[in-house]
Every structure is written in structure tokens, then in C-alpha cells.
Amino acid sequence: MEPFKIHILGCGSALPTLKHHTSSQVVEVRSKLMMVDCGEGTQVQLRKSRIGFTRIQSVFISHLHGDHCFGLMGLISTFGMLGRTSPLHVYAPGELGPMLKAQMEMFCQGLEYEVVFHAVDTTKCQVVYEDKSLTVSSIPLDHRIACCGYLFREKPTLPHIKRDMIDFYHIPVCYINNIKNGADWTTEEGDVIPNARLTTPAEKARAYAYCSDTRYMPALHRMVEGVDVLYHESTYDTPNEGRARLYYHSTARQAAMVARDAHVGKLVLGHYSSRYEDEKVLLIEAKKVFSNTLLGQEGQVIRL
Amino acid sequence: MEPFKIHILGCGSALPTLKHHTSSQVVEVRSKLMMVDCGEGTQVQLRKSRIGFTRIQSVFISHLHGDHCFGLMGLISTFGMLGRTSPLHVYAPGELGPMLKAQMEMFCQGLEYEVVFHAVDTTKCQVVYEDKSLTVSSIPLDHRIACCGYLFREKPTLPHIKRDMIDFYHIPVCYINNIKNGADWTTEEGDVIPNARLTTPAEKARAYAYCSDTRYMPALHRMVEGVDVLYHESTYDTPNEGRARLYYHSTARQAAMVARDAHVGKLVLGHYSSRYEDEKVLLIEAKKVFSNTLLGQEGQVIRL
Numbered sequence: 001m002e003p004f005k006i007h008i009l010g011c012g013s014a015l016p017t018l019k020h021h022t023s024s025q026v027v028e029v030r031s032k033l034m035m036v037d038c039g040e041g042t043q044v045q046l047r048k049s050r051i052g053f054t055r056i057q058s059v060f061i062s063h064l065h066g067d068h069c070f071g072l073m074g075l076i077s078t079f080g081m082l083g084r085t086s087p088l089h090v091y092a093p094g095e096l097g098p099m100l101k102a103q104m105e106m107f108c109q110g111l112e113y114e115v116v117f118h119a120v121d122t123t124k125c126q127v128v129y130e131d132k133s134l135t136v137s138s139i140p141l142d143h144r145i146a147c148c149g150y151l152f153r154e155k156p157t158l159p160h161i162k163r164d165m166i167d168f169y170h171i172p173v174c175y176i177n178n179i180k181n182g183a184d185w186t187t188e189e190g191d192v193i194p195n196a197r198l199t200t201p202a203e204k205a206r207a208y209a210y211c212s213d214t215r216y217m218p219a220l221h222r223m224v225e226g227v228d229v230l231y232h233e234s235t236y237d238t239p240n241e242g243r244a245r246l247y248y249h250s251t252a253r254q255a256a257m258v259a260r261d262a263h264v265g266k267l268v269l270g271h272y273s274s275r276y277e278d279e280k281v282l283l284i285e286a287k288k289v290f291s292n293t294l295l296g297q298e299g300q301v302i303r304l
Numbered sequence: 305m306e307p308f309k310i311h312i313l314g315c316g317s318a319l320p321t322l323k324h325h326t327s328s329q330v331v332e333v334r335s336k337l338m339m340v341d342c343g344e345g346t347q348v349q350l351r352k353s354r355i356g357f358t359r360i361q362s363v364f365i366s367h368l369h370g371d372h373c374f375g376l377m378g379l380i381s382t383f384g385m386l387g388r389t390s391p392l393h394v395y396a397p398g399e400l401g402p403m404l405k406a407q408m409e410m411f412c413q414g415l416e417y418e419v420v421f422h423a424v425d426t427t428k429c430q431v432v433y434e435d436k437s438l439t440v441s442s443i444p445l446d447h448r449i450a451c452c453g454y455l456f457r458e459k460p461t462l463p464h465i466k467r468d469m470i471d472f473y474h475i476p477v478c479y480i481n482n483i484k485n486g487a488d489w490t491t492e493e494g495d496v497i498p499n500a501r502l503t504t505p506a507e508k509a510r511a512y513a514y515c516s517d518t519r520y521m522p523a524l525h526r527m528v529e530g531v532d533v534l535y536h537e538s539t540y541d542t543p544n545e546g547r548a549r550l551y552y553h554s555t556a557r558q559a560a561m562v563a564r565d566a567h568v569g570k571l572v573l574g575h576y577s578s579r580y581e582d583e584k585v586l587l588i589e590a591k592k593v594f595s596n597t598l599l600g601q602e603g604q605v606i607r608l
Contacts, residue, residue, distance in 0.1 A: 015385055016348050016378075040378040041345040044320050066381045066411050070374075074320075074344040077370045081319055099410055106403055107370050 002030045004154065004206050004304040006229065009045035011270030011296040013235050013249075014067045020272060021045050021298055022067035023212060025231070026056065027152050029134055035059040035075075036150055036210050042071035043078050045298065053082055058129065060136065061092035062212060063122070063147035069096070073103050080111040087114040091128050091136075093146045094119030122148035125223055133157075139223050141214035143248045149211035151224065159199035169193060206304045209264075212271050215245060216254035221261035228304045230264040231296065233271035234282050240273075252282035256289035265304075270296035306334045308458065308510045308608040310533065313349035314341075315574030315600040317539050317553075318371045324576060325349050325602055326371035327516060329535070330360065331456050333438055339363040339379075340454055340514050346375035347382050349602065357386055362433065364440065365396035366516060367426070367451035373400070377407050384415040391418040395432050395440075397450045398423030426452035429527055437461075443527050445518035447552045453515035455528065463503035473497060510608045513568075516575050519549060520558035525565035532608045534568040535600065537575035538586050544577075556586035560593035569608075574600035 005028040012020025022039025026049070033055045035042075046053060056079075061069050072090070079088060090100065097117045104115065120128050120138050123146075129136040132155070139149035158180040166176065171185055179185065185193040209224040212233040224230055232255035236244040244251050252269055259267035267290050272279050279295050286293040294302075309332040316324025326343025330353070337359045339346075350357060360383075365373050373396070383392060394404065401421045408419065424432050424442050427450075433440040436459070443453035462484040470480065475489055483489065489497040513528040516537035528534055536559035540548040548555050556573055563571035571594050576583050583599050590597040598606075 015382060016351070018348070018351055021348075040375065041348060044322070044325075044345060047320070047322055064410060066378055070378045070381075070411075071344065074370055074374045077374075078319060095410065099406065102403065102406065106368060106399065107374075 001203055004029050006208060006302040007049055007051060008296050008298060008300045009042055009049060010039050010298060013271045013273050015274045017274045023271060026051055027208060029152060032057060037062055037068040038071040038075055039067045040070040043075045053079060054084055058089040058091065060150045061096065062149060063143055063145055064093055064096055073107060076115055077108055080108055084113045087116050089116045089118060091118045091120050093122055120148060122146040139209065139211060141211060142217050143213045147213060149209060151207065151209045153207040154205040156205045157202040159202045162198055162200060165198045208304060213249060215248045216250045220258050224262045224264065226263055228265040229268060229302060230259050230262065231268045231270060232258055234269040235271050235273045237281050238285055252286040253289055256286035256293060259290040267293040268296045268302060269293060305507055308333050310512060310606040311353055311355060312600050312602060312604045313346055313353060314343050314602060317575045317577050319578045321578045327575060330355055331512060333456060336361060341366055341372040342375040342379055343371045344374040347379045357383060358388055362393035362395065364454045365400065366453060367447055367449055368397055368400055377411060380419055381412055384412060388417045391420050393420045393422060395422045395424050397426055424452060426450040443513065443515060445515060446521050447517045451517060453513060455511060455513045457511040458509040460509045461506040463506045466502055466504060469502045512608060517553060519552045520554045524562050528566045528568065530567055532569040533572060533606060534563050534566065535572045535574060536562055538573040538590065539575050539577045541585050542589055556590040557593055560590035560597060563594040571597040572600045572606060573597060
């Protein structure tokens with residue numbers, strides 16, 4: 001199966017600590033590398049991860065708080081110094097566009113690749129990127145400022161041909177695509193061989209949802225229904241639920257409620273408040289609601 | 305003696321590596337903490353150093369390359385989250401002013417302290433900050449863009465009173481200031497006691513010069529004559545002297561030539577190109593010209 005991995009580069013919240021870096025992840029789907037959020041210091045985290053800098057084709061920014069985007073200029077600038085020539089696509093709330101342009105004029109004179117900015121409407125759930133194997137959609141979130149998550153979803157693939165059956169019935173190569181697309185085969189004797197005997201089902205299309213930062217949204221599960229992995233912020237524990245609400249963040253229990261209601265495969269927690277010496281308290285309360293939960297950690301790679 | 309220390313937070317060059325952080329230092333003079341340059345990730349380095357965030361009163365930026373200033377917004381933002389109320393003074397090439405203002409409007413709404421911007425003319429050697437015990441002056445450097453170093457110089461202090469002599473001659477308290485300022489004492493019998501018998505000389509006023517980034521400047525030594533410690537960039541070794549010249553940087557040997565010609569106490573190297581696995585090669589070539597040289601390292605504290 002083609003790789004579909006999440007590399008966690010940073011899963012702390014606004015105040016950087018010696019334990020956690022600010023938000024950033026790399027989503028690897030087949031040969032594509034897409035970054036989600038880019039807090040200060042992300043490029044060093046990227047170097048630690050041994051992910052090839054040049055292979056990152058796009059950066060998706062959830063919102064314009066520093067801990068989610070202050071690393072972007074450094075990254076763009078370093079890509080330039082490393083001799084990048086292929087365009088870098090940046091998807092972010094529209095406000096960032098003019099700021100990015102001004103910063104690049106000041107700090108990145110003579111950059112030899114293009115930075116293509118795509119304004120994302122954070123109030124809508126819509127496809128912001130699409131290619132032959134993948135879509136990336138925005139997920140409106142409820143934060144203090146315009147903010148959205150991102151849903152990475154593979155497109156369904158065609159079923160696999162059973163090579164031995166093709167040989168057995170002497171089916172010509174030119175007809176194989178028809179069979180992949182569901183056709184049956186009629187032999188010279190007029191016997192109909194049903195498609196199911198000639199193929200094995202395609203792998204299930206996988207999906208990953210990144211949801212940070214947000215207040216608990218009781219209806220969020222509808223937008224992330226059935227994803228294999230859900231990253232949902234869990235800045236606080238339940239005793240701090242009032243604070244979570246006040247600052248438009250979630251508790252670990254609330255993250256787990258979304259995971260449970262959306263029937264996801266696995267929940268990954270992150271965006272931890274710096275008040276927690278040990279985030280196990282968050283894990284324990286989430287697991288009570290949704291057992292397949294894990295604590296996001298810098299350097300972790302999650303395979304779908 | 306009052307403390308005068310240099311805390312090295314980062315001494316790599318433009319490309320951050322796993323070994324070095326981008327440029328930043330904290331100069332501690334008496335109870336004052338002043339930052340010089342602020343590359344990406346400086347706030348995390350600051351946390352590692354255990355220097356109190358709130359005690360930093362000013363940031364001096366040498367030039368507007370990302371590895372010297374991309375950490376500034378994160379620092380300003382974090383100071384806000386930590387509840388800072390005292391103003392932060394930023395000294396930098398004037399171009400940064402409007403950019404900083406725009407970034408703060410976008411990213412730092414509701415900041416409860418003032419960021420006061422001071423435009424520095426990098427072409428002149430002049431005092432940019434002064435208080436009762438210290439001056440900070442700009443040092444014009446020769447880089448690809450407007451760039452200056454900074455010279456931190458203690459003001460001379462008054463000599464110390466010899467308490468036992470004051471008692472011996474029954475000199476009244478109200479006259480002590482005159483003696484500190486150089487007056488002799490005339491006894492009731494008319495004997496003149498020379499000032500030198502009543503005082504011990506003041507400590508030598510100390511000075512630290514920060515010079516990064518720059519091409520070798522044969523006349524730079526005049527501006528940093530006799531400083532106790534000189535930090536001079538040494539991006540390259542002598543075999544790369546052509547490259548140093550091309551990119552407006554210096555070799556370690558050239559840094560040492562400045563140190564030698566300026567009769568400084570100690571030379572600290574830094575701003576190492578990422579090509580050096582081990583910077584000893586830079587230390588060796590510098591020591592041939594100026595023996596009291598050391599390699600700057602993250603976490604190092606240099607006492608003057």
C-alpha cells in the first residue's frame with residue numbers, strides 16, 4: 001500500500017517550552033509531502049525529522065496566530081538558500097497574502113522559486129487542493145480568529161486485477177481497463193464471468209483530519225465522519241473546561257467526544273497547554289470516552 | 305565587580321542546523337539585559353539559558369536578514385502572553401519599523417506593553433542608547449544590506465573611597481563626593497592630603513563589541529580599539545576567502561586580524577557556515593594571528 005503518514009513536528013501550544021514545539025506536521029501521501037501549520041522553529045524540527053526539505057510542495061496554515069505560522073518566512077527563506085526551484089503553494093486565510101508578499105519583498109530578494117498564495121475561506125467546507133489521487137478540504141473551526149482545519153482524503157482507487165484469472169480466460173490487454181472499471185467478461189462460449197471473480201477490491205481510500213485550534217464543536221463529527229486518523233487539539237483537561245471555552249480551545253474529553261461521534265479510527269491529541277508537566281492526564285480523560293487515543297509527540301510518525 | 309556577561313544563544317549562520325542556532329546573544333550589564341539579534345527560535349534558546357524573559361529591556365538588530373531577526377515577532381508575542389507590562393525597545397535599521405508595526409497589528413492585538421522602535425542609521429558610528437552607566441553605539445559594517453554591529457561600553461565610574469583614611473582625617477560625609485571627584489583634603493593644620501592617598505582607582509570601564517555580519521574591514525579595529533571582548537563573525541576559513549568576499553562575510557583569520565589590530569582582550573568567533581562539521585579549523589587559523597581566541601558556542605557565558 002502506498003504510504004500515508006503523519007509526521008508530528010510540533011504539538012505544543014502558544015508558549016514554546018523545552019518539551020514541545022509550536023504546531024507543525026507533515027502529511028505524506030504517496031510521494032507528496034504537505035505541511036500543516038508552521039510555528040516558529042519548524043525548519044529545525046523538519047531537519048531533525050530527516051524529511052527532505054525540497055519535497056515539501058505545499059503548506060496549509062490553519063489560522064494566523066504566531067504559534068501556527070511564525071516559522072513560514074524562515075522556511076521559505078531556507079528553501080531559497082537550498083536552491084529550490086519548484087513552486088511552493090501556501091494555503092491560508094486571505095489576510096496572510098499581502099503580509100507574506102511584503103515580508104518576501106523585504107527578506108527574500110532574488111528567490112529563485114515561486115511562492116504561490118491561495119486564500120482559504122475558513123467559513124466553508126470546500127476542496128482547496130485536488131490532484132488525481134487526493135483532495136484537501138477546509139474544515140471550518142470555532143476559534144478567536146478565522147480558522148480552519150484540513151481534511152486530507154485519498155480518492156477511491158480501482159480494484160486490482162487477478163492476473164491468473166485474466167490469463168485463464170485469455171482476456172486481451174485492451175479489455176483490462178474495462179474490467180478494472182467493473183465490466184464482466186463473456187467467454188467465446190458465451191459464459192459470463194462476473195467482475196468479482198476477476199478482481200479483488202481496491203484498498204479503502206484513507207483520510208486524515210487536522211483540527212486545531214477550536215472550541216468544542218458538537219457538529220464537527222459530521223465533517224470528519226469515518227476518517228482513519230483525527231488530530232484534534234486538546235489544550236486543556238476537563239477541570240479547565242471553562243478556560244477552554246473562554247479562549248476558544250478544547251479539552252481532551254471534548255476531542256474524544258468528536259472522535260467517538262465521528263467513528264474515527266484513531267484520535268491523536270496535541271496543542272497542549274504548557275501547564276501540563278505530563279500530558280497523561282489528558283490521555284486518561286480522552287480514553288474514557290474514546291479508547292483508541294494517543295498523545296501526539298514531536299518526532300512521532302503515524303501510519304494510516 | 306558588577307556583572308558584565310555575554311550569553312550566546314545562537315552562533316550559526318543563515319542555514320539552521322542541528323548543531324547551531326541562528327544569531328542571538330544577550331548582553332548582561334549590571335542588572336540590564338539587552339538582546340543582540342534575534343534569529344528564529346531565539347525564544348526557545350532564551351528559555352534554555354534560564355535568563356528571565358521579563359528582564360530583557362531591549363533588542364538590537366544588526367541587519368534585516370532572516371537569521372538575525374525572524375525570532376523577533378515570536379519573542380514580542382510571547383512576552384505579551386507572559387504578561388509583560390514594561391516597554392520593549394527595538395533598535396534596528398529603519399526599514400524594519402513599518403514591517404514590525406504591520407506584523408504587530410496582525411499578530412499581536414491587545415498587547416499590554418509598548419514596543420518602542422528606534423531606527424538606527426547603520427552608516428554612522430553613533431550612540432543609539434545611553435543611561436547613567438552604559439552607552440551602546442552602532443558600528444557600521446560592510447554587508448550586502450544595511451548592517452551595523454553594536455558596541456556596549458560602560459561609563460567610567462568614580463574611584464573608591466578609602467574608608468580608613470576618611471576616618472583618620474575626620475573628613476565629613478558631605479565632602480566625600482568631592483573626594484570621589486578628585487579633590488584633595490586640607491587638614492585643620494593646613495596639610496594637603498593628595499586625592500591619591502584617599503582613594504583607590506575605579507575599575508576599568510569595560511566594553512564589548514558585536515560585529516556580525518561583515519566583510520573584512522581593515523579599518524574596523526579603530527572602532528573597537530581596546531575592547532575587552534570582540535565577537536566577530538567568521539563564517540568561513542581562509543581557503544574560502546573568495547567566497548567570504550563574494551557574500552560579504554569574513555574568514556576566521558580576518559576576524560583575528562581585526563582583534564589583533566584593535567588590541568582587544570579576547571576574540572569570540574561565530575556565525576559559522578554550516579559546511580563545517582567541526583569549527584576547530586576556524587579556531588586554529590584565528591589563533592595563529594590572535595592567540596586569545598575562542599569558539600562561540602550556544603549556551604556559553606563569557607564574563608568580562
